[in-house]
Amino acid sequence: DQQVKQNSPSLSVQEGRISILNCDYTNSMFDYFLWYKKYPAEGPTFLISISSIKDKNEDGRFTVFLNKSAKHLSLHIVPSQPGDSAVYFCAASGDNTNAGKSTFGDGTTLTVKP
Amino acid sequence: GAGVSQTPSNKVTEKGKYVELRCDPISGHTALYWYRQSLGQGPEFLIYFQGTGAADDSGLPNDRFFAVRPEGSVSTLKIQRTERGDSAVYLCASSLTPRNEQFFGPGTRLTVL
Numbered sequence: 001d002q003q004v005k006q007n008s009p010s011l012s013v014q015e016g017r018i019s020i021l022n023c024d025y026t027n028s029m030f031d032y033f034l035w036y037k038k039y040p041a042e043g044p045t046f047l048i049s050i051s052s053i054k055d056k057n058e059d060g061r062f063t064v065f066l067n068k069s070a071k072h073l074s075l076h077i078v079p080s081q082p083g084d085s086a087v088y089f090c091a092a093s094g095d096n097t098n099a100g101k102s103t104f105g106d107g108t109t110l111t112v113k114p
Numbered sequence: 115g116a117g118v119s120q121t122p123s124n125k126v127t128e129k130g131k132y133v134e135l136r137c138d139p140i141s142g143h144t145a146l147y148w149y150r151q152s153l154g155q156g157p158e159f160l161i162y163f164q165g166t167g168a169a170d171d172s173g174l175p176n177d178r179f180f181a182v183r184p185e186g187s188v189s190t191l192k193i194q195r196t197e198r199g200d201s202a203v204y205l206c207a208s209s210l211t212p213r214n215e216q217f218f219g220p221g222t223r224l225t226v227l
Binding site for chain 1: 118145147149154155156157158159162164169170172173205207212213215216217218219220221
């Protein structure tokens with residue numbers, strides 16, 4: 001039973017356009033969500049997070065939207081750059097009793113074409 | 115400052131052998147995590163430490179897997195009687211507190227022949 005799902009294994013966009021990566025979750029106890037980016041042969045690096053008390057968080061070119069009723073979040077990258085090409089993981093964690101346990105999706109490989 | 119480091123970067127072993135994987139977290143980070151990542155999948159939670167104690171070990175697949183963090187800094191993941199299915203990249207991460215973003219090491223690629 002996969003509690004965090006990224007249904008698109010891959011996404012290809014043109015440089016300068018918007019990239020939208022999606023993530024769905026099933027566990028209503030999740031209240032903190034994060035996006036990580038991973039290059040080959042490296043560990044994931046943190047990008048942006050959002051708490052369930054918000055529906056949007058923005059950091060430069062990256063914006064995360066959370067729709068709690070739909071149990072859906074998305075990461076928007078605009079404008080996309082070739083250096084954004086990587087695997088993006090969505091992760092979720094629960095309340096303070098399970099604060100340290102993050103559940104990850106299987107990732108979406110983003111390719112930004114020059 | 116230095117990030118999370120993991121040693122060895124690669125480990126090849128034979129079925130049935132014992133292996134130890136080491137993680138050096140970022141100095142001052144109280145929380146430390148172990149994950150396992152197989153090809154095409156996301157990191158799978160194994161265990162996390164708050165200080166010296168294992169706060170949640172619900173992800174350890176069976177009793178062949180054990181992890182320690184005796185002084186609240188360096189951690190060792192120990193796998194006994196390795197099986198071919200244990201082959202994966204083992205990732206370690208640390209964070210200031212359990213609610214902060216995690217900083218990952220480069221991983222140890224374990225291959226069990």
